[in-house]
Amino acid sequence: MKTYLGVDVGSVSTKLALIDEKNNALESLYFRTEGDPINAIQKGLRRLKEKISKDIKIIGVGTTGSARYLAGVVVGADLVKNEISAHAKGVNFFVPEVRTVIEIGGQDSKIIILENRVVVDFAMNLICAAGTGSFLDAQAFRLGIPVEKFSQIALKSKQPTIVGSRCTVFAESDMIHKQQIGHSREDIVAGLCHGLARNFLANVAKGKKISSPIVFLGGVSENLGMRKAFENTLGEKVIVPKYNTVMGALGAALLAKENIQGKTKFRGWEVSDQDIKCTSFQCKGCPNLCEVIEAHIDGKVVSRWNDRCGKYSSLNPQ
Amino acid sequence: MKITFADWGNYTIAFGSLFQKLGFEFIFPEKTNPRVIEEGAKLSPELFCFPLKVNIGNYLPAIKRGADTIVMWENIGGSCRMRYYWVIQEKVLREAGFKVKVLNFNSQNLLSKIREIQKSNQISSWQLLGAVRFFFKEINFIEKLEEKAQYFRPREKERGQADQVLNETLKKLTQTTNLKELSELKKESWQKFSEIKIDGNKEVLKVGIIGEIYTVVDGGVNFDLDKKLGTMGLNVHRKLNLTQHLKGGFPPWNEWLLQRKVNSYLKTTVGGHGRQAIEEMLDYSKKGFDGVIHLLPFGCMPEITVRPILQKISQEKELPFLSISLDEQTAEVGMQTRLEAFVDLMKSKQQLTANS
Structure with missing residues (x-):
């Protein structure tokens, strides 16, 4: 069977997805990058190979995420795409009616606005990582809750306390303060989720036309507390579709399939x-x-990049 | 007295020849690069504008090589915090232990200062006029060169040729000392540009760059935006440049004309080039551009004031809009991601309109 591979290497997690020629998602993987993108890609490929049958052949590869160039070199990509376009592509295919995409990953958060299935506006967090997965991770650790249980605890709260969320440092000190004066853990966790949703809407989504249907993607969309917080703050239903965490990788695979010319560069x-x-x-x-x-x-140099004039990158094999 | 001055993109060449013709002993400032930015930011107050920090970084190597005076233009009358650059820069550098003086020029003291220079450097009025004339010719040439490169980059068949011609010409321009040589260089470079083989039928998207003048013009601080977009296949346009800026007040009714154009969005000046940004965006929209990129130094008051207006124009006129604020914390990769996504956005929008 002929398939296309999408690889999304982010700051915190690495995602791999495989689609067939009819655009069906066959297989997907989601695991932590652990600060070593090259190793993560190798690990991902190894695991993917174990999961699929032998007759599967990869005839196109697309990479995305913050390590997309590196991933492209390592895997041998036919297409390297930025994560905004990749997510837009993926979500457009799986949720065609979408108008607004909220995507919160390990260290970045973005909003994408679509009209008639075309991206018309987007924004990414610029200077603040408040509200992203890493921050939630750190706070879960501080509260002694495994991050997977964060959602359940947040949903138990009836009266979320207000946690300042202008920036991570303030959110954290405010949270400690709330702990010290005796608020319950559930209320603090729920309050934190609300604060982060507010922060996202005030910073990243500022000035953007948010209209329904709204889709929530990325690692943080797994968190039920955050889903509820967005629904409450926006006053709209927030959809978390299937493949919510691997949408970027699926998008990259779809784009690779559309744009491939000739034989794949897959190594x-x-x-x-x-x-x-x-x-x-x-x-x-x-x-x-x-x-x-x-x-x-x-031991062999396969590629060089990051030079402005092209003195070294122009030597790369095309 | 050995002077140095701020580096500002390719204009630095013209500043150099101006000071040379005015009889100054001078040292070129260090070209803006990541190290310059880092060193400048280390010394400067954190919440001051980004260009000031870069300037400080530009001066430092020149000061270490013996420059003791910095020439700085002071913008009086409203405008923005650039008005205080010379005072702050002198203070910052002195506190860091460098014994330097800032020679500030402004529209009020210009004539008397020039007379002083004429006396001390023994420059006749004739020489003075010649220096100024040559300076403006050079500025004009640099701007035209950049425009040519913007046109050829997305269209050239063999990548990198336009930049090669541009860089060669700029290198030669630093050696050019008189009008005759300048006009020969002009002829030579236009000839070289015309020899570049281009793909005439290629559909090229047009993108306008607006915002704060320093960041719009200087490739060192905006991560070579011109070149980046050019190699992605876009024709870049920048209306705002030094010539435009200087023309702003001459003739005096230009000011009134500008205000009239932006009146329905903003009824007053907000300093800097805030109104110009609105005017340019409206102009690009009228001319059917595919997108507008707004550049500003982080915390630039005039540009932050007009940003919501620009967003509103973008929604009203359905003109894709991307605002990027730059400072020493800005990472090139983050900017690259946004630019790539923005180019995709413009392309898909254009395809949509072409199909319907």
Whole structure:
């Protein structure tokens, strides 16, 4: 069977998705990057290979996420796409009527506005990571709750307390304060979710036309407390579709399928067992002082990037 | 007295030749790069505007090589915090232990200062006029060069040719000392540009850059936005440049004309180039552009004031709009992601209108 692979390597989690020629999602994976994107990609490929039958052949690869260039080099991508377009593509296919997309991942949050199935506006968090997955992770740890149980606890609250959410530091100190004066854990957790939803709408979504249907994606959309908080703050129903956490990878796979020309550049499953390393050096050719990155596979330089003038990246095999 | 001055994109070349012709001993400032930005931000007050921090970073290497005076323009009469740049910069540098003086020019002290310079540097009025004339010719040439590069980048068949011509010409421009050489260089570079093979039938999206003048013009602080968008296949337009800025007040009714154009959105000046940003966006919308990118230094008061207005125009006129604020914390990758998504947005919108 011929399939297309989408790889989404984010700051916190790595997602892989496989679609067939009829755009059906066959398989998807979601696991933590653990600060090592190369290893995560290798691990992902290894796991994916175990899960699928032998007759499956990959004939196109798309990568996205903040490590999309690196992932593209490692896997051998036919298409490297930014995460906004990839998510828009994915959600457009699986939830065609969507008008607003809220996506909150490990360290970034974004809003995408669509009209007639076309992206017309978008925004990403600029300077503040409040409300993203990493922050929730850290707070869950502080409260001694496994992040998976966060949702249940938040839903128990009848009277969420108000937690300041202008920025992570203030939210955290405000939360501690609330703990110290005796608020219950449920109320604090629910309050935190509400604060984060407010923060998102006030910062990232400021000035954007939010209209129904609203779709909520990304790792944080797994959190029932956050879903409820968004529904309460927006006063609208918030849909969390199937494949909510791997939508970017699915989008990348769909885009790869649409744009592929000729044979795929996929390096094959053996990538997961090869020795892949990245090193960097500072180019002193001009006052720009770019930090050029070199990728090595089994000791051979396969690609260089991050130079402004193209002195090194132009040497890459096309 | 050895002077240095702020680096400002390719204009720095013209500033250099102006000071040379005015008989100053000078050291070129360091070109803006990540290290300059880092060093400048380290010394500067955190909440001051980004350009001030970059300027400080530009001066430092020149000061270490012996420059003791900084030439800075002071914008009096409203405008924005650039008015205080010279005072703050002098204070910041002195507190850091550098014995430097700032020579500030403004529209009120300009004539008397020039007379002083003429006396101390023994420059005749004839030489002065020649220097100023050459300066404006150079500025004009630099702007035209950049425009040419903006046109050729998305259309050239072999990638990188336009930038090669641009960089070669700019390099030669630093060696150019008189009008005759300048006009020869002009001819030569236009010839070289015309030799670039282009794909004439290619559909090229047009994007307008608006916002704060320093960040709009300087590729060092906006991560080479011109080039980035150009290589993504977009024709970049920038209406705002030094010539436009200087023309703003001449003839005097320009001010009135500008206000009339933006009257339905903003009834007063907000300083900086706030009104110009609105005027430019309306103009780009009228001319059928595919999108507008708004650049501002983080915390730039005039641009922040007009940003909601620009968003409103974007929604009214259905003109894609992206606002990017820049400072020492801005990561190039974050900007790259937004630009890529914005280009996708413009492309899909254009396809949609082409199909319907």
